[in-house]
Each structure stands twice: as structure tokens, then as C-alpha cells.
Amino acid sequence: MKIGLIKEGKIPADKRVSFTPDQLAALAEKYAGQLSFFVESSQVRCFTDLEYQEAGIEVVYDISFCDLLMGIKEVPIEQLIENKTYLFFSHTIKKQSHNRKLLQAILEKNISLIDYELLKDQQGNRTVAFGRWAGIVGAYNGLWTYGQKSGLFDLKRAFECFDREEIKRELRKVQLPPIKIVVTGTGRVAKGVKEVLDEVGIRSVQQKDFLVQYFDEPVYTVLSGSDYNRRKTDGGFDKEEFYNSPDKYESHFLKYTEVSDILIAAAYWDHRAPKLFQLEDLRSEDFSLSVIADITCDINGSVPTTLRVSTIADPVFDIDRDTFTELPAFGKQTSISVMAIDNLPTELPRDASDEFGSQLTTHFIPELLQEKSSVLEKATITKDGDLTIEFIYLKDYVDERENFEKDDEEY
Template sequence: MKKLTIWLRDEARMTERRTPLLPEGAKELMAAGIDVVVEKSDKRIFKNALYENAGCTMAEPGAWEQAPTDAVILGLKELPAAPRALEHTHIYFAHAFKKQSGWQSLLTRFMRGGGSLLDIEYMKGDDGRRVAAFGFWAGYMGAALALLQWHDQKVGRPSYINEGLMPHESAKALDHLISSRAMAGEKPTALVIGAGGRSGSGAIKILERHGVEVTKWGRAETKDVDREAILGHDLLINCAYVTGQIPPFLAPHHIKADSRLKVISDVSCDPFSDYNPLPLYSAPTCWKTPAIAAKSHEGRVDLIAVDNLPSLLPTEASIEFATMMLPYLKSLRDRAQDPVWVNCNASYQHACDTMTKSEVA
């Protein structure tokens, strides 16, 4: 049997510093008989020399396009716009299986080139639970940004986060920053929706660490949404994972001038989906200006919707996520026997079938 090659690509997004594969993990893969190629990157939080010292074959950024067709290309965020035809198997977060913006053109690239897409979001066991996610640090960072924004609002000073985001050296450094911006005796209240998941637990941890009173909602509380209760908190942190059509948690006409709610952090950040429970914005916010005014008919609520929040804590996020991913990278050689990869591939095939049927119709 020919050896499997896993090819870690450089990320196209300039602000993406995380990695799904650590140097130590690469060494384990090679010990298991898998070849590992790593594209050099000036952005990745773990330096090129660490991968080289681990024994990886190094390649130039973007060289995956010329990789052998049986190499599996590993990444995190979106691919560059070229090439038009994708002939490899790619593993990354594609955000295409819920008919998000651009989903048809992306799937067409794979179908045109004969490649396939194993979307990390759909790596699930037979129990339907995801096996690898950045959720904890996404919730942690999303709540931290909301807290920083609220403290600046409270004293009427310019927004610290809207001066532009930069990755933090560590979670401890982030804690110090929040404490330095906080007013003595001033603590907001926060509502975390999706409190029982990974993102929700991350949000709750940092909020409670900084003395915030947290209300925790799960599925039961969102079956019949109490919007007055939402508007009665200072902060809303949305960590809900929505896979079907539901009434919005908040729409523009729900926001009133006298609402207590002043900051929303949409950690789930799915504005291009028909399932978006917070239709208050049309696109993710960016690192340059992470907080914008939410769409509303009355009042002002700042909204944060950064779609790669864990990149702001790239070391901790990469270590946790890569540890979860490693067993499944090892099983890629026999992925037809691994339920996680079988389910992942089935999601891709279903998305392709859905697109083909919609085009015929």
C-alpha cells in the first residue's frame, strides 16, 4: 500500500495563525508511517524550524497545488480563489454544507477537479457529536471582546478593540488586559445562549472569572424565546449551533431604545446561512473593526462577529484542537473504516447531491 501523505498548507487568510497539526503531532504521524509535508509560513504560531526539526518535508507556501493528487491537504480556513478545479482531498472548515454564500461555486471546483472535501465541522461520531472543534477558545475570546467593549462604553472612552485586534500572547495576558480596562465595582450581566456546548463553556469561564453574573440558556430556553429577557442583560454571547430554521433570537425590530442590552458577541457567526438566529448584520466583522452597530430600528447595540476568534489565542487554541485532530489524522489511511471520516464524506456527498438536484430543478 502506498504511503499516505498529509500536506499542511499555509493559510491564505493573513490573520490566521492557528494550526491543526503541531510539530509533535507531525512526528507521531511520521512514526506511524505517514509522510508529512509542511508549507513554510510566516503566520503560523509554531515556527517553521520546529517542523523541520521534527523531520517534516518543507515546501513553499501554496505548493499544495502541485502536490501528488493522492496527498491529503490539511488546513483550517478558506482556500484561495484559484485553482478553478480542485483535485485533492482537502480537510478544513469550508462553511459550505448549509448553503452559505458561495457554496455552489466551491463545490463545483471540487466536482470539476475530482477532489473531495472533508469539512472539519462535519467530523462526527455515530452519536452525532463533533470530535474536533475550536469551540472553547472561540467562546472564551468572543466573551472577552464583548467585555472589553462594554467597559469602554460604560466610561465613554474610544473602543479598545476597534483600534485593531492582535493575537494575545496567552490567556493570562488577556486576563490582565480585561482587568486593566475594567472599572472598579462595575460588573455587567451576561446571557450565554448555547451554554452547554464547548463555546458556551469557554464564554462562561472567562465571564465568571471577571465577576460577571451569567444567565445560561440551552435548547429548552430557546424553544419559545423570551426576548425581553435577552434585552434585559448587558451582554449577549451567542454560542448556539443551529442546523435548521428557527425564529430569530433577535431581529432589528426587537431592539428598543431603552433596552439594557449594549453588546452582542455572535460567536457562532453564520450570517450567510438561512439559519442565522441573529439577522442583525450581513457579513462577519473584521480584526480591524470588530465591533459595529447592529441593525436596529431603535437604539444602539454594538455587535461583534469575528469568524476566527480562536486565532486571537493561537497557542492555546492550536494545542487543544490539534490534540483532538491527531487520532483522526492517524486513521486517514483507513478512513473507509473510520465512522468519523465515513460520516464526514457522507455530508460532502449529500451537499453535492443537493446542489445537483437544485440545478436540475
Template sequence: MTELHLWLRHEVRSTERRTPLVPSDARRLVEAGATLTVEASPQRIFPIEQYEAAGCAVAPAGSWVAEAPREAVVVGLKELPDEPGALTHRHVYFGHAYKQQPGAPELLRRFAAGGGALLDLEYLVDDQGRRLAAFGYWAGYLGAALAVLQHRGRLTAPLTPTSQQELEEVLRPVAGDEEFTALVVGALGRSGRGARVALRAAGLDPTCWDLDETRNLDRPALLAHDLLVNCVLATSPVPPFVREEDLDDPARRLRTLSDVTCDVGSPLNVLPVYDRVTEWTEPVRRLHKEPPLDLIAIDNLPSLLPEESSTGFSGSLLPLLLEFGTGGPWGRCLERFRQACRELGIEEGEARRV
């Protein structure tokens, strides 16, 4: 591999337990010739000692700002801290900045100001546009699992990280549980597959919709289900699945809505009936009193199964990091960043030297 310095940063979000790179895969990168610096992080599911044993250098949390060499590639998952105002490095993480989300223009201008670049993991795709590294399966799994627990009155807060085995033990139906219907929209994708697995672990046989069923949406049929798990991430405008006027519909049976996608704030949001996500401390929000409708919309669901989800994601990301460069998937990432900058009137030359 060409000379590569990766800098695995600490996550500023207190509920983020995941990592994009687990120690065993870090070892493979070091053995392949990469330099890997890992910031200490008390919340990361894997302790820093495992990275040290894998041959990584260790740095204090947040030190990338002042200490990471300019050529280093800073790797993370969720949002960056608000400072510095000018971002000089290439950053690999989920930026959520290309679909007019709140704060997106300000983030992209921070990169332009420092000559850095966003290599957004959501846009790390093959030449057919398929995602190459994703947490979707576990997001769908957890979105469905939490919805079932809420619908059965067994969801407790605050949420805490667990394991798949422990979660499935509480998902199993018990005597006295009422039967109900569940619908997964986007059932054929990664998230939809995870949602279906969780619902079946809970003893349910969900209705499964995908493109064919949503192309000409049967909204009354959708609202006739008791529980809905949305796994659709729209890339072009589509009619919303649930509208404000649907909340007042007395015929609505839908009582629990789990939005795995959490595309809140985007004009492409297929569930424009809420304006902010829910949190681990308060995972459920009542959207409507009568007939009742409860919402779960947590935007880092896989962090509730941090070891399983990190291991799967890291395994997908590793071969891409081993081939890191300006072509292929990484080149497509960079071009998508430059396109977003051009849409804001930022000159390409400002948007990095890569």
C-alpha cells in the same frame, strides 16, 4: 496505518495564526508512517523549523496547487484561494458550504470539476453526531472576553494575538467598572463553556441558557441583559433570538452583542440583524444608534490565542488522522459532501473517486 500523505497548507487569510496540526503531533504522525509535507507560512504560530525537526518535508506556501500529489490529503483551517477553479485533492478544512452560505455552490462545483472532495471538519462527527475536533471552547472564551472589554470601554483595535494569561490580566475588573449583566445562549456546549469561563474571569456571574430556555424563548428577558454571547449553531430553523424590530425597542437594555457562531448569510442564522462579519482591524460595528447596540462577529476568534487553540485542536485531530480512511468519521464526512453535491444536482460520480 495505510499509506497516507498529508499536506499542511499555508493559510491565505492574513489574520490566521492557527494550525490544525502542531509540530509535536506532526512528529507522531511521521513516526506512525505517514508522509507529512508542511508549507512554509510566516504567520503560523509554530515556525517551520519545528516541523522540519519533527521529520516533515517542507514546501513553499501555496505549492499544494501544483506540487501536491493527487492522492495527498490537503489539510488546513479556513477558506481556500479562489484558484484553481477545479480542485483535484481531498481537502480537510472548515468549508462552510452545506447551509446555503454565500459562495457555497461555487465551492462545491470546484470540487466536482476536479474530482476532489471536501472533508469538512465541522462534520467530522461520531455516530451520535457529536463533533470530534473543534475550536469551540476558545471561540466562546474569546467572544465573551472581547465583549466584556468592549462593554467596559477597553477594547482596542486592531486586535493582535495574545496568550490566555495576558488576556485574563486585562479582563479582571478594576475600580470604577460598572456592574452589568451577561447572558450566554448555548451555555452547555463547548463554546458556551469557554464563554462562561471568560466571563467569570472578568468577575461576572452570567445567566446561562441552553435548549430548555430557548425552546420557548423569553425575548424580553433576553433583551433585559446588558451583554449577550451567542454560542448556538442552529441545525434546523428556530425563531431568531434578536430581530430587527428588537433594535428599536426602547426597553432594550442589551448594548453589546457577541456572535461567536457567525452564521451570517445562512437561513438558520439566529441573529439575522447583520449581514457581514467584523474584522480584526474593526472588531466592533454599531448596529443601532439609539438605544445603542454594538456587534462583535469575528469568524476566526481562536486565532487570537493561536498556541492554546492550535494545541487543543491538534490533540483532538491527531487520533482521527492516525485512523484516516473511507469509513467511520471520515466516511461520514465524505457522505455529507456527496449529499451536498446531490442537493445541487451534481452527480456522485463527479464528486470524487474516494
């Protein structure tokens, strides 16, 4: 089997890659005679063509001879090669409207599409993801935003740092007053956030203490869904019911907005679930949030101030508390500054790619070598010009009989 790493075509181009040069060299040696690897030449990839060549991997300008084509972000329709197998984050399984035409084209071109997001173990847990790096960069950017707004410290932008070690060195510059930071989520992303906050020396405290106590140092607390969602009928919480029927619940997150200075949103959100707060809540004198780092980056999602996605080049916009309209970043001291970059891991692409490639080496490559893999079958959205059984529910979406606006990243 010939495996090709494609050049990212989506604009702006993502710098991440599925495997590092060293990882491909190791795989080529281990699976000699079974798998061969090729890299499509790219000027933007975080690892240069020369680095791959020095590792003994052939760099080509035409990748169409490969059997499996691996990328990161969605492949532009005009760059899809018919009758091939692709593996990338397609952002189609939740019927994201902006990628409907992509899935239509994939079917028309008889492409087999495997999605990273669907690679799972026997317990249903995802085996490959960039979540930790989204959390690391998202937390760093949240602190950078606070530093810019307060003028208390000045960090390099994350993308200007060569690697994770340089991020650690930059974090030594952070000097915070006794503020409170609230973090939503307990998964990979939130663990990445916690990693950064702990490095800075910010103390983690229990939710109850966070709400009622004064601290003479900066502190943070981490919330799970049960900490800020309650059943509408009796105020209770049942995890299974919440996941299956989140519309039966309401948010009671406002008590955290009354005592917090920074919100780092790192929890997956179902479009049926309640929002953390409403825009109207911003007008309250009790609403204390000054900076919001929305790693989830759902437009019109759990964080209503995320009116749009921001970019690495232009990472922050402000929201006026009275009119709810967008202002330039740090335009008013009283406005809320929002960081909502939707491709955070690409700010530390070498580290993120290295960890991602390790996950693929462990969990994906062995499945690829099996004569029949249930893991790959369940992760395959299209095959032989049609939707697979697992994803037949996308038929109305493909046929344009439904209109969905939900958007999710690959974290």
C-alpha cells in the same frame, strides 16, 4: 501516505494550523513507515517555518506531491490541485451560496473533499472543533467592547496576546459595575464563554433570579433553547420537536433584553428557528442591551443586529436604536455596540491549533490508518468527481437550482 499542511490562501489569511510542530514530530515518529508529514512554507502561520524545521518536519514550497492536503479555511479555487484529497472547513453542507462555486470546482477537479465539521463519533458528536476557543475569544471581546464603550477598563486586543495565559492576566483588569450578562447556548462555544466569565469572577445565577432580582455585583446566566423558545400553540417545549420543526416555535427572549446589559450569543441557530428579537424591539425603552457579542455570527440570523460580519482589524460596529442603521463603533452612547467577528479562534491561533491538533491525533489519524473507515466515509462530501450518497442532497445546490444565503462558522 504523504500528508501536507497547506498554506492558508483565503484572505485575510487564517493563522491557525491543523498540527503544531511538536504534534507532527510525535506523529512522524509513531507512524514512521506509514505516514510522512510536510508543511508548505507560510509567512502568516502562527508557527513559523523554522519551528517546524527544528521539530524535524520538512518545509516545502510545492506541496502537490502529497496525497492528503490539510488546511483550515476554504481553499481558493485557483489554488485547488486536481485529483487530490483535501480536508478543511468547506462551509458547503448547508448550501451556503458564497461557496457554491468552490464545491463546483472541487467536483470538476475530481477532488475528494473531507470536511472537519463532519468528523463524528458513533453517537454523532463532533470530534474536532474550535468551539471552545470561539467562546473564549468571543467572551473576551465582549468584555473588551464593554470596557471601550464604558471607559471603565482597557484590555489588550485578544490577537495582541501571545497565548491563553496572557489573556488570563489581561482579564484581571476587568472592573464591572453590577451589570447582567445573558449567554445563549450550552455547547462547546458557551462553555468557552463561561470559562472566561468565571475567571473574571462574575457570578452565575439561575434564570429566574436573573430576571427578577437586583444584584450588587455583576452576574450572568446561561440559557438553553428551552429557556427562550416556546411552541406557538401552547407555550410548551419539546427538544426533539424543536430540532426537527423549529418553525413551530416562537421566541420569548425579550424578557432577558429588558434586564441585561450584555448579550453573548453562543447558540447554534437553524434558519427555520425564531430570531431572539426583532429590530423593531430596539426602539422600546425597555430594551436594555448595550453590547452584543455575536459569536454565532449569522447574517440576518438569530441576532438581528448582526447586519454584517466584523473583522479582527475592525471588530465593532454600532446599530442606531431608532433607524436600525450602522454607526461607527461607540458612535453614540445610546446605540448598541455589536462584535461579530466570524473567525474568533484565529486571535489565539497557537492555543487553538494545539487543542485542534490533539483532537485530530486522537480521532482522525487512527481512522486514516484503517483500511475502511465509516467515520471518514460519512465525512466525505465528494469523491471520484461526484457527490457521495450522504450529500446527494447538494445536487440542486451545485446545479444552481437553489439559492441559499445561510452562513455558518466552524465552531
